[in-house]
Amino acid sequence: MDKNKECSVIKDLIPLYKDEALSKLSVEAVEEHIEKCDSCRKYKDNVFGELSKSGSIDNNMPEFEKREVQNYKNIASRLKKRRIRNALITAFSTVLVIMLFCSIFTFHKVLSGIMEPTIEMGDICFINKMSYKFSKPIEGDLVYLLREDPSFHYEFKDVGRIVGIPGDKILIKDGVLYVNGEEKQKDVYEYIKNGGIAKTEITVPDGKYFVMGDNVNISYDSRFEEVGCIDEKNVLGKVCFAW
Numbered sequence: 001m002d003k004n005k006e007c008s009v010i011k012d013l014i015p016l017y018k019d020e021a022l023s024k025l026s027v028e029a030v031e032e033h034i035e036k037c038d039s040c041r042k043y044k045d046n047v048f049g050e051l052s053k054s055g056s057i058d059n060n061m062p063e064f065e066k067r068e069v070q071n072y073k074n075i076a077s078r079l080k081k082r083r084i085r086n087a088l089i090t091a092f093s094t095v096l097v098i099m100l101f102c103s104i105f106t107f108h109k110v111l112s113g114i115m116e117p118t119i120e121m122g123d124i125c126f127i128n129k130m131s132y133k134f135s136k137p138i139e140g141d142l143v144y145l146l147r148e149d150p151s152f153h154y155e156f157k158d159v160g161r162i163v164g165i166p167g168d169k170i171l172i173k174d175g176v177l178y179v180n181g182e183e184k185q186k187d188v189y190e191y192i193k194n195g196g197i198a199k200t201e202i203t204v205p206d207g208k209y210f211v212m213g214d215n216v217n218i219s220y221d222s223r224f225e226e227v228g229c230i231d232e233k234n235v236l237g238k239v240c241f242a243w
Contacts, residue, residue, distance in 0.1 A: 006033065010040050014047050019076030021083075104130050106237065108144060108157060114213030114220070115159055118142070118188075123242040125159055131238035137162045137209060139179065142239035145211065145230055159239055160221060160230075161188070164210035171201040172223070177212075189216045196223025207232045 010033045016022050017030045034041045108125045119125065119142075127144045137143055141162040148155050164170045164179055171178040172195030177185050194217070204210050208229035213219025222229050 007037060007040055010034070010037070011043050014040070014044050016076050016079070017044075018048055019080060021076045021079040104128065106144075108159065108239075110159060110242070112158075114215050114218060115142075115161075116215045118161075118214045119159065119239075119242045125239045125242045127237040128240050129237040132235060137165065137235055137238070139163065139165060139168075139184075143209075143211070143235050144237040144239055146234040146236055147227070147230070157236070160211040160213055160219075162209050163212045163222070164204040164229075166204050166206045166208060168204045168210065169201050170198045170204060170210050172196070172198040188214050191217075193217050194223060197225050197228070198223055204229055209235060 010030055013022060013026060013030050017027060022030065034044055106127050106129055108127055110119050110121055110123050110125060113121045125144065129144075139162055143160060143162055145158050145160055146155055147158050163177065163185070169178075169180050171181075172192050175191040175193065176183055177189055177192060177198075189212075198210075202210075208231055210222045211230050212221045212223065221227055
């Protein structure tokens, strides 16, 4: 490039360079040129010196240089404002996305072996809290529950499997689970030692769900009278997967 043209371009960029409104490549180009060019170095010193001290333009500058400096100072100011605005928009958007994510999804660490081998102790469950806002749980769903410990009378969150929905008839006989007279969950429950309240056929009440753990012979679940069927409002979400 012709030296005069190059100097003209660099002088145009110097006010932006001062306000850190240039890309990394442009900064490198300006600095490399200034090292070799006395005229542009002097121009840069004028811009940096006078503007940094008073924010005003050196009155000894030629008029065309004054206009150029002021124009690019205005451009740099607008770019600065744009960068600040974009940073604020990015920060706000990030917070909004995080809040939206947390309102829809949550995580739960399983602290017992009641869902083994499907979900191991120590696994983290990824839960969709919106799953049942527009639909109802169905038989076989792995769900995230709010339960109460009958011994200590405090609430805790747990996971379990929906075995019966409202209106279903549940019976556990000879170690086998029957739902509405049909043998169920052969692949999950090999032999159920304790039928609990379902030793005789029960009907799941409206607005409630019969829930069991996959590790059925250690699970403290809806078979036990102290727990019973889980209220619909305490089914907090669906377990999507665990790892």
